[in-house]
Amino acid sequence: MPERTAVVLCNLGGPDSLDAVRPFLFNLFSDPDIFRLPLGWLTQRPFAALIAWRRASEATHGYAAIGGKSPILEHTREQAEALARALQGAGEYDVHVCMRYWHPLTREVVAQLKERNCARVILLPLYPQYSITTTGSSYNEFMRQCQRQHYHPAVTLVRQWYDQPDYQHAIVETLRAEAAKFPDPDPQRIELLFSAHGLPRKIVDAGDPYERQIRATYEALCAELGWPHSTLCYQSRVGPLEWLRPYTDDVIREKAAAGAKQMLVYPIAFVSDHVETLYELGITYAEVARAQGIAHYRVVPALNSHPRFIAALKSLVLNSAVPS
Secondary structure (H helix, E strand, O other): OOOOOEEEEEEEOOOOOOHHHHHHHHHHOOOOOOOOOOOOHHHHHHHHHHHHHHHHHHHHHHHHHHOOOOHHHHHHHHHHHHHHHHOOOOOOOOEEEEEOOOOEEEHHHHHHHHHOOEEEEEEEEEOOOOOOOHHHHHHHHHHHHHHOOOOOOOEEEEOOOOOOOOHHHOOOHHHHHHHOOOOOOOOOHEEEEEEEEEEEEEHHHHHOOOOHHHHHHHHHHHHOOOOOEEEEEEOOOOOOOOOOOEEEHHHHHHHHOOOOOOOEEEEOOOOOOOHHHHHHHHHHHHHHHHHOOOOOOOOOOOOOOOOHHHHHHHHHHHOOOOOO
């Protein structure tokens, strides 16, 4: 009988209640792949505790506004279930969900895989573009946990997949469907913003390929759409560092000042709806747009379980050669 392969969908995770917001933030700010501190073994946990305490109130407000928790686990489980169905008949695969900063945490998933004696693993992070802060962090934590638990499977990482055709076609289909809902669906009358999660400029300057891959995704989508008005911008900056520009809220103000009345925003770096699409783009930036006189502002849903997106994930799995 062929040996079964574990497919692990990796995602950020999110608090499953308002009480979980602060410990979720603590896990996030404890990540050494994002926050590299001198004497990290000594300073990381006090730093994470302080920042989580400072940011908990604001973050809790955001999660309260979208229903009291993050929906990212539900979306990822739906994606895993759809992928498992798509893989039936294509090989021997078991699909698992692994979250970086909240349950099911990496250590829990690794323990489960070890208990099931899974000898082969495909790590499929749900981040189309590679960054050390996302895909790199998920991979590093998975390998750390394997080492700590004395588990040694053959692991294949799907490093990036921003140029996967079905993934890009799914975005184009979704954009066209949402544009049709405007009072005037003519792309000439729509200002399209592709909003990506930002990164501190110093991470990109150190060689991280994220910005380059985001721009390649943006350019491919623009070429396919052929719409006249589009802008790539960046959201979710925190702290005093210089982040990737232009900032999404600044672009909204600039386009409004230039006379835009219909604005369509696509979360180009995300494939699952969560607080940054539903609250930051869907509520906070919607208020900015209305205050600036944009009459019709729409945020395109993330792909979630779009059939063509699931087809993309299936192709990524089948094209990942797992070593013996």
